[in-house]
Amino acid sequence: xxxxxxxxxxxxxxSTIRGLRVAETIPDQVxxxxxVISLQTVSYDGAFQGGLTTYSFMVTVIVGRISExxxxxxxxxxxxxxxxxxxxxxxxxxxxxxxxFDCRVDGMSNVGSVTIGDITYLAADxxxxxxxx
Amino acid sequence: xxxxxxxxxxxxxxxxxxxxxxxAVTIDQSADEIETTAFGTAxxxxxxxxxxxxxxxxxxxxxxxxxxxxxxxxxxxxxxxxVVLPNGSSVSxxxxxxxxxxxxxxxxxxxxxxxxxLTFSTTWAAAGAFARATA
Numbered sequence: 001x002x003x004x005x006x007x008x009x010x011x012x013x014x015s016t017i018r019g020l021r022v023a024e025t026i027p028d029q030v031x032x033x034x035x036v037i038s039l040q041t042v043s044y045d046g047a048f049q050g051g052l053t054t055y056s057f058m059v060t061v062i063v064g065r066i067s068e069x070x071x072x073x074x075x076x077x078x079x080x081x082x083x084x085x086x087x088x089x090x091x092x093x094x095x096x097x098x099x100x101f102d103c104r105v106d107g108m109s110n111v112g113s114v115t116i117g118d119i120t121y122l123a124a125d126x127x128x129x130x131x132x133x
Numbered sequence: 134x135x136x137x138x139x140x141x142x143x144x145x146x147x148x149x150x151x152x153x154x155x156x157a158v159t160i161d162q163s164a165d166e167i168e169t170t171a172f173g174t175a176x177x178x179x180x181x182x183x184x185x186x187x188x189x190x191x192x193x194x195x196x197x198x199x200x201x202x203x204x205x206x207x208x209x210x211x212x213x214x215x216v217v218l219p220n221g222s223s224v225s226x227x228x229x230x231x232x233x234x235x236x237x238x239x240x241x242x243x244x245x246x247x248x249x250x251l252t253f254s255t256t257w258a259a260a261g262a263f264a265r266a267t268a
Contacts, residue, residue: 047194048142049221051153104248131250133153 001099001132003039006055009096010037010103010128014059017078017089030116032064033074035086040127052101055130059105061086062114062123071122079108079124086126100132143218144191149204150222156252157192158217160231162263187259189215189233195242195251202242205255209240212260226267234261 007024014022014035021034030036038058046052061078065071078086087105094102110125144155165183195201215233224230235257244253
């Protein structure tokens with residue numbers, strides 16, 4: 001199991017949300033709405049003989065903020081559990097194309113404005129735990 | 134290797150290698166203390182060892198698609214054998230092998246909280262003498 005394949009699996013699952021772009025690596029420029037996948041932490045030796053490694057990923061969803069109300073509604077749809085949400089999309093195929101044992105979207109935090117290249121966007125961070133080896 | 138970080142233990146149950154599904158292993162051995170204090174022991178209590186006992190405790194990662202559940206469900210209620218080596222499966226003077234006959238008297242196939250990794254623990258009492266081998 002490789003980190004690159006886990007990223008791809010997360011990206012493939014996120015791509016099931018219509019209209020959402022996916023960046024499997026941190027981009028220099030954003031073209032919203034976009035989900036940016038970044039690796040946060042890795043915890044080794046969860047079982048003997050390399051049997052379990054736990055990866056924590058952050059999926060940052062960035063939406064345009066030309067209209068505040070529209071931006072908030074778009075983000076709300078990604079956050080609310082159900083069809084079209086980040087949680088449902090990522091957990092739609094929990095082995096991530098065979099690259100992991102299992103995965104789970106643990107939670108969402110940090111809803112707020114972010115400024116990238118002098119443009120202000122609305123963003124939210126989703127924490128994803130992936131179990132592999 | 135002298136002191137070691139414990140990451141590479143080998144654990145089999147009834148001949149099936151479950152090392153990569155186990156997060157902790159403890160072999161306990163004890164002996165009863167039989168008091169033999171009498172006059173003439175210089176004011177000190179005196180004891181000898183009596184019957185020996187043991188147990189093996191394992192912390193598992195459940196897996197219904199591998200042989201974890203199948204093996205333990207079949208073995209539940211019978212006498213089994215747990216074999217433990219501290220560092221891989223090659224037996225040597227610096228990597229001794231403990232062969233532990235145990236009573237597989239408990240198995241919790243589902244024991245978890247929502248959102249957690251599905252794990253369970255077992256503690257099985259000795260069904261006979263634990264043996265240590267170096268070859």
